[in-house]
Every structure is written in structure tokens, then in C-alpha cells.
Amino acid sequence: MVISPDCQAAMKKVISASRRADLVSSYPDWLAESVRTGQAVVRGPRSRRTVVDLRPESVHTVVLWSKNFLPLIENRFRLREALSRYDHLYLHFTITGMGGSFIEPGVLPPAQASVQLAPLLEITGSPERISVRFDPIVFWREGKWVRTNLGYFERLAPVLQSHGVRDVRISFAQWYAKARRRASRGGFDFIDPTLEEKRAYASELVETARNSRLRIQACSQDFLLGIGDIQPSSCIDGALLRRLHPYGEAVSEARDRSQREECRCTRSVEIGSYTQTCPHPCIYCYACP
Secondary structure, rough: OOOOOOHHHHHOOEEEEEOOHHHHHOOOHHHHHHHHHHHEEOOOOHHHHEEEEEOOHHEEEEEEEEEOHHHHOOOOOHHHHHOOOOOEEEEEEOOOOOOOOOOOOOOOOOOHOOOHHHHHHHHHHHHEEEEEEEEEEHHHHHHEEEEOOOOHHHHHHHHHHHHHOOEEEEEEEOHHHHHHHHHHOOOEEEEEOOOOOOHHOOOHHHHHHEEEEEEEEOOOOOOHHOOOOOOOOOOOOHHHHHHHHOOOOOOOEEOOOOOOOOOOOOEEOOOOOOOOOOOOOOOOOOOOO
């Protein structure tokens, strides 16, 4: 069901924290204080300043995106306590298998990341409220060898199954100009496979996922649709958030038109700022300098 614009205006909003910066890992003090004060000051392009209402009575769901949820788990800066004011949390947890390598030098090694799943289940109350992002999938050359993180999924899949997590979002690295320049400066010989090759690799992932009863969703890469049971991803999905909400409260299911053309996300309010630079200098990232 898609709610009419008039009804949407009176609804509580979904807060995205955040696509722009890993707030949980890198800015937990700022996030905790913003929640406690009931507002976030967001700085956009050209120094534009927006104040977002974070009072619990105005918020349906807080969607957290991170590669390291330890500050939440350990209640650093009383972050877990602050977020407990909200009725509903949904988590996007990125685990690529490259953490701690020269590709993701500021990110936790994968074994240290995956052990966070158990305490995150205690926080969310349900594995349905956790989505793992195997994103991006990267290929590169080292001498005469071709390397990739693709094979790590075979180790990750049974771990997710053992915790009851079923939803996995994937995408292949998109080498924007900024990322290409960074790779060139660092001597990183990346490979961008053809669409046909990517579809073949995705087919391998589907088989691995099926063996562990995982659901694969493609994030803004429609060329992967139709491979096995891969579905398009709505990383923020109003219908899902309504179903998972402890009181079943309605929320906007209208498409978020501020996102990329192939993005199926529904409306949310971002609270990450362009000035909150990421300390994870991942080679493939489109946002890092």
C-alpha cells in the first residue's frame, strides 16, 4: 500500500544514519548527543544547514548503517541508551571480507565484525531487523594473479544462517572518477568485469546463498535481476519497516526520488553531513577525497 502525500505529511519519519558517513563507528558522540537533544544539525553542499527533528514522537524508525557497531554494543557515549528512546531500529551491517587490508585499511577484520552479530540481535530483538551488506564486490590484480573478495561469501553465509540473518545486499564496485584516481595514486590495479562476467559471479553467490537459506538483493544494479532469485533492494523499505515495527505504525512507502535511478528505497531523512569525513580510506569509495 502506498500512502497518499497528504497522509504522509502527518506520519512519523524514517531517519537514515547514515548513507553519507559511518556515524555509529566514527561519530558516535555526535549521534548520541543529537538523539539526546532531539535534533540533528545536518550540513549539506554549499554549507547549507538543516535541522532535523529527532524527537521520538516524530520518528518511526532509525536506520543505522555501519561497518563497526561496537560503539553501539558497548554503549559508548551512552549511544545505546540514547537510541533506546525509539520504538524501532533497523541495521545495515557491511561485511566485505576486506576489512584490515590495504583496500579497507580502517575497517575491522571480518572475524571481528561477524562476532558483533550476536549482541546486535539482542539490541534489535529480531534477525529480520539486520541486513548484511556484502558490498562492494571488488576485483584486482596482484602480479599475475587476479584477486577478489567474492570467495569470502562462502565463509560468511553459514555464519549469517547460524544467527538467523537472511537478508544480504550485494553490489559490484562502481569505479567513479574519484575512486579511479585514488586507485591510480595507490598503485591499485583494479579490474572492472564486464556485465556478463558480473552476472556469472552473481550466479555463484546465489547458489551459496541458497545453501544457507539467504535472500540476495541487488543494490541499485538492475543488471543482476533475473539471476536465480535475486531481487531489487529497497535498503530502506517502508512496507518492511511497517511490518517489523513493534506497534505496526504506518510509514511512507513512496519512493525516495533523491536517490539513484535504480534505487528502490522509500522516503527517509538523512542526518549524516558532507563535512563528516570518513576515516576509512577505502580504495573503492566514491565519497573519500
